[in-house]
Amino acid sequence: xxxxxxxxxxxxxxxxxxxxxxxxxxxxxxxxxxxxxxxxxxxxxxxxxxxxxxxxxxxxxxxxxxxxxxxxxxxxxxxxxxxxxxxxxxxxxxxxxxxxxxxxxxxxxxxxxxxxxxxxxxxxxxxxxxxxxxxxxxxxxxxxxxxxxxxxxxxxx
Numbered sequence: 155x156x157x158x159x160x161x162x163x164x165x166x167x168x169x170x171x172x173x174x175x176x177x178x179x180x181x182x183x184x185x186x187x188x189x190x191x192x193x194x195x196x197x198x199x200x201x202x203x204x205x206x207x208x209x210x211x212x213x214x215x216x217x218x219x220x221x222x223x224x225x226x227x228x229x230x231x232x233x234x235x236x237x238x239x240x241x242x243x244x245x246x247x248x249x250x251x252x253x254x255x256x257x258x259x260x261x262x263x264x265x266x267x268x269x270x271x272x273x274x275x276x277x278x279x280x281x282x283x284x285x286x287x288x289x290x291x292x293x294x295x296x297x298x299x300x301x302x303x304x305x306x307x308x309x310x311x
Contacts, residue, residue: 155221155246157253160211165203167220168213171238173197178239183272184298191296209233212253214246222246226254228261232268251281259307267304278303 160168176193184192206225214221214237222237224247232254237246258266269291270278279285283303291298 155249156215157212157249158215160206160213160223162203162207164213164220164223165206168206168223169197169200169202171220171223172202172234172236174239175236179242180271180273185296188296188298191294192298194294210254210257212250212257214241214250216241222250224250224254226257226266230258230263230266232266235268235274247277248281255281255307263307265304265306267302270301270303272299272301275301275303278305281305 173193176189180192181189206223210226210228211223212226213223220238221241221244224235225233227233235247235250237244237250255266266283267286268278268283269289270283275285278301283305286302286304288299288301291300
């Protein structure tokens with residue numbers, strides 16, 4: 155498994171990974187209507203190549219198969235962070251997260267923050283994040299619970 159920065163040709167796999175993960179993994183904590191609003195049938199509802207290129211997007215590359223990805227914005231915000239449905243609980247997320255935190259420290263960031271789903275909350279807690287608050291967000295007419303979370307980086311370079 156190689157953790158590397160996003161390449162434009164990764165966009166199609168990332169779009170499919172996002173869709174499949176939300177529809178097949180997040181369905182455990184969210185309703186069918188919620189996951190359909192979160193990951194609509196049109197997997198290109200977002201310009202994945204453009205957005206991933208504008209951020210520090212790290213991918214886990216398993217010999218050409220994208221096993222996961224995470225997006226770091228220069229503000230310290232971690233936006234999309236997903237592991238492929240077939241690569242759950244294999245340490246992929248931890249590897250991607252370590253790459254993100256290392257880059258954040260290199261850039262002198264002292265805080266990372268995210269909005270974690272019910273599904274992702276235990277992972278981010280394990281990575282040292284704290285819950286700021288539970289919140290309700292809306293996507294395409296559906297309301298969701300997620301968690302505003304943050305982690306302060308000690309000894310940022």
